[in-house]
Amino acid sequence: MEISPLYHSTRPEGELLPQEDAAFGILESLGIDYDRVSSDPADTMEKCAAVSEVLGVPICKNLFLCNRQKTDFYLLCMGPDKPFHTKDLSHQIGSAQLSFAPEEALWELLHCTPGSASVLGLMNDTEHRVRLLIEREVYEAEYLSCHPCICTSSLKLKTADVLHKFLPHTGHEVTVVNL
Numbered sequence: 001m002e003i004s005p006l007y008h009s010t011r012p013e014g015e016l017l018p019q020e021d022a023a024f025g026i027l028e029s030l031g032i033d034y035d036r037v038s039s040d041p042a043d044t045m046e047k048c049a050a051v052s053e054v055l056g057v058p059i060c061k062n063l064f065l066c067n068r069q070k071t072d073f074y075l076l077c078m079g080p081d082k083p084f085h086t087k088d089l090s091h092q093i094g095s096a097q098l099s100f101a102p103e104e105a106l107w108e109l110l111h112c113t114p115g116s117a118s119v120l121g122l123m124n125d126t127e128h129r130v131r132l133l134i135e136r137e138v139y140e141a142e143y144l145s146c147h148p149c150i151c152t153s154s155l156k157l158k159t160a161d162v163l164h165k166f167l168p169h170t171g172h173e174v175t176v177v178n179l
Contacts, residue, residue: 001050004038012038012153019111023120023148027157030165035156036148043115043151045080052080052145055156059145060138062117064110066101073101073109077119077144078135082179092177093133116151119144119162122170132172139163139176 011024027034037055042048048059063076063084072095078084086098106112109130110121122130138144144159167174 001040001042001047003040003051003054006054007036009033010036012036017150019121019124019149020153022111022123023118023150026120026123026166026169027148027155030161030169032157032161032165036153038153041115041151042147042154048080048154051154055145055154057141057143057145057156059147059154060119062119062146064101064106064112064117065098066105067095068097068099070101070105073105073130074098074133075110075117075119075122075130076133076135076177077138077146078179079137082135082137084179088179089133089177093131093175110149112147112149113151116147116149118146118149120146120155120166121149122167122172124149125170125172128171130172131175132167133175133177135179136176139174 039051042051052058058080060077061080065074090098109125111124112121143156145156
């Protein structure tokens with residue numbers, strides 16, 4: 001897999017997809033620094049592992065989930081090697097029978113495609129229909145790594161900037177979960 005060198009607070013050159021352009025725009029407007037690499041599509045955790053080595057921090061596994069009725073939506077940010085058991089998570093958040101949300105809902109609510117779900121997609125959830133869940137180790141880590149709503153770029157952000165600048169801007173709160 002081809003991976004670029006590390007860039008500091010520099011968006012990719014050329015024309016960007018609208019959702020990627022918006023992600024970089026919001027980081028710039030909020031004064032959030034980041035390290036970035038560009039790569040071939042890193043749309044699986046195996047491909048993300050190679051990108052993580054260049055960034056120096058593991059890329060979060062982001063799961064877009066919903067309840068059985070598809071009325072409640074959740075974005076779960078967790079460590080790449082953490083096991084995910086729906087029963088354990090369902091109990092913690094008071095929701096029964098979680099499953100993966102449909103691709104259409106991922107696009108409608110976060111403007112992300114499969115393999116590119118990201119906490120940055122919450123900027124598009126203006127109706128606050130998505131509840132953010134962050135696994136405790138990710139929440140407590142110094143850095144968080146994610147895609148800017150497209151899986152050909154990956155970012156390293158200070159977790160504090162995400163929690164104290166980005167999320168207040170979007171109006172989303174965090175529920176910390178233990179996996």
